[in-house]
Amino acid sequence: MDSGLILLVFLALLFAWGVNRVRRFFRLSPVGYAGLMITFIIVMLAVWGQTMR
Secondary structure, eight states, X not given: OOHHHHHHXXXXXXXXXXXXXXXXXXXXXXXXXXXXXXXXXXXXXXXXXXXXX
């Protein structure tokens, strides 16, 4: 497996943990939380795609 992909998965888990704490603090709705996660996934895939060039 690509080491960059493993790092991105680790960062995604760390980000999800952090966003969960922020979501509790700001009392985001599930739709807002899903939008935040989808945005993060798209950005991480774009970053990973740039490293594959």
